[in-house]
Amino acid sequence: MDEPEVRLECMTWQEIGAAIAAGKKTAIIVAGSSEQHGPHLPEGTDAMIGEGLAVRLAAKLGDALVAPVIRPGCSDHHLAFPGTVSISEDVLIATIDAYLESLRRHGFDRFFLFSSHGGNFPALQRMEARGLPQDVVVASNLSDFAGVMLGVLHRFGRDDKTIPHADASETGEMLVFQPDLVHMDRAEPGYVGVVDADKLLKEGLKSVTANGVLGNPVGATSEIGEEVINGLVDYLAEQASLLHSD
Numbered sequence: 001m002d003e004p005e006v007r008l009e010c011m012t013w014q015e016i017g018a019a020i021a022a023g024k025k026t027a028i029i030v031a032g033s034s035e036q037h038g039p040h041l042p043e044g045t046d047a048m049i050g051e052g053l054a055v056r057l058a059a060k061l062g063d064a065l066v067a068p069v070i071r072p073g074c075s076d077h078h079l080a081f082p083g084t085v086s087i088s089e090d091v092l093i094a095t096i097d098a099y100l101e102s103l104r105r106h107g108f109d110r111f112f113l114f115s116s117h118g119g120n121f122p123a124l125q126r127m128e129a130r131g132l133p134q135d136v137v138v139a140s141n142l143s144d145f146a147g148v149m150l151g152v153l154h155r156f157g158r159d160d161k162t163i164p165h166a167d168a169s170e171t172g173e174m175l176v177f178q179p180d181l182v183h184m185d186r187a188e189p190g191y192v193g194v195v196d197a198d199k200l201l202k203e204g205l206k207s208v209t210a211n212g213v214l215g216n217p218v219g220a221t222s223e224i225g226e227e228v229i230n231g232l233v234d235y236l237a238e239q240a241s242l243l244h245s246d
Contacts, residue, residue: 026064033073033117036081038166050116080206167215172225
């Protein structure tokens with residue numbers, strides 16, 4: 001039996017209203033991006049992965065619907081590669097604020113926000129620093145998010161150490177969510193050493209990786225992808241549970 005639709009973009013206003021009336025009052029908001037992902041993955045990788053994770057998270061939570069993924073994101077560090085579109089942290093924060101204001105008007109009273117793109121995390125941390133409303137929870141720890149991905153790769157016998165970007169974990173997720181857009185014949189290693197996130201954001205990916213990849217996507221499989229997805233959904237569900245704590 002197919003799962004009921006939870007993406008607002010794919011529902012009519014009547015269906016959304018009925019779902020809210022039935023108790024689905026948690027809105028999941030994903031901050032994605034539109035940026036290069038190496039020679040083998042599409043520009044929309046983060047947005048596609050973010051939506052896929054959000055849909056599975058909504059099914060796990062049981063009381064949630066998925067807002068349209070926010071894109072582009074904060075991707076200045078990818079602008080040396082053709083096709084990347086970037087916005088400032090201020091624009092991203094203002095967009096999230098507009099989402100919250102709009103969705104509250106329709107009866108949503110709980111909001112869970114996460115990012116599927118590393119460059120958005122500083123903006124999420126700024127939102128937390130200014131103070132969040134009681135009805136909003138943000139998953140803002142990039143190290144924890146990336147750690148889930150790397151942990152899965154290590155269980156598969158890989159020794160990836162760097163911040164994942166177009167690597168085996170993201171490639172594996174895309175092999176699950178959008179396999180027709182993955183070009184495994186073009187997959188090649190990128191920079192595989194340890195990268196300082198602050199330095200990367202300041203100097204850009206091109207300063208450390210000529211092909212735009214951090215890690216090694218060669219050998220990625222849908223099995224790896226499923227494990228990464230399951231791990232991230234469990235992690236996000238744990239963070240989202242704070243919405244219901246007193």
